[in-house]
Amino acid sequence: MSTLTRNDVTGRIMVALDYANAESAEGLLKQLQGIPCYVKVGMQLFYAAGPTFVASLKDRGYKVFLDVKMHDIPNTVKGGAESVTRLGVDVFNVHAAGGKHMMEAALEGIDKGLAVGAARPMVIGVTQLTSTSQQVLNDEIGLAGTTEQAVIRYARLAQAAGLQGVVASPLEVTAIKAACGDSFVTVTPGIRPAGADVGDQSRIMTPAEAFAQGTDYVVIGRPITGAADPRAAIEAIIESIV
Numbered sequence: 557m558s559t560l561t562r563n564d565v566t567g568r569i570m571v572a573l574d575y576a577n578a579e580s581a582e583g584l585l586k587q588l589q590g591i592p593c594y595v596k597v598g599m600q601l602f603y604a605a606g607p608t609f610v611a612s613l614k615d616r617g618y619k620v621f622l623d624v625k626m627h628d629i630p631n632t633v634k635g636g637a638e639s640v641t642r643l644g645v646d647v648f649n650v651h652a653a654g655g656k657h658m659m660e661a662a663l664e665g666i667d668k669g670l671a672v673g674a675a676r677p678m679v680i681g682v683t684q685l686t687s688t689s690q691q692v693l694n695d696e697i698g699l700a701g702t703t704e705q706a707v708i709r710y711a712r713l714a715q716a717a718g719l720q721g722v723v724a725s726p727l728e729v730t731a732i733k734a735a736c737g738d739s740f741v742t743v744t745p746g747i748r749p750a751g752a753d754v755g756d757q758s759r760i761m762t763p764a765e766a767f768a769q770g771t772d773y774v775v776i777g778r779p780i781t782g783a784a785d786p787r788a789a790i791e792a793i794i795e796s797i798v
């Protein structure tokens with residue numbers, strides 16, 4: 557049992573629209589009609605349906621997290637941030653591994669792209685992908701130490717650059733809040749309701765456990781999009797939290 561209301565919880569669920577085209581995404585949106593969750597547009601849908609689709613989401617009043625995980629030289633990220641700010645997205649992200657200067661460049665891009673009176677998008681840093689296990693971190697990526705140590709280092713760097721928060725696993729929320737403060741936002745994918753397929757995710761928790769850790773937003777894809785009845789799936793998730 558939590559103190560969160562149904563509306564609080566719903567506004568903190570980001571549904572990953574991981575679809576190949578706008579038509580498929582529209583099918584899900586129709587099923588979730590009237591549920592005031594965020595929608596997350598990632599690279600698959602953005603590369604296929606592009607800015608037009610995002611603009612149409614914004615026209616219809618959706619809160620949009622554009623998950624394109626920018627990672628390039630600072631000048632290019634600055635330009636990318638300017639462009640997505642003009643699109644009116646509410647949240648977008650950049651890889652913390654791109655370094656402090658690159659993250660600062662994203663904030664400069666927002667300044668350039670922001671229309672007078674428009675709300676500033678929130679920028680969050682990607683720490684370690686939730687599919688990254690300890691073994692992959694050490695043996696393939698070549699970073700020493702634990703996943704949590706790597707995540708905390710990235711979170712501190714993102715905060716030093718002026719970002720509002722990070723994407724991380726729900727397993728790292730407590731440590732991130734301890735290192736960066738409670739108001740530093742955590743967005744957590746790697747969410748699996750009890751009994752759901754884990755798929756390629758590695759560092760996971762149930763939605764209720766993630767909120768109990770103090771996360772600000774949960775990102776949920778396949779447990780909703782892959783369900784026979786997506787509306788019933790999100791309703792069950794909301795019910796499991798409030």
Ligand code: C5P
Nearest residue numbers: 572598684685686723745775776777778
């Ligand atoms: O289907 P599933 O619930 O695993 O979807 C998780 C979503 O969150 C995907 O769209 C994935 O790209 C995204 N994501 C992630 N780990 C990150 C950042 C984003 O899984 N660190």
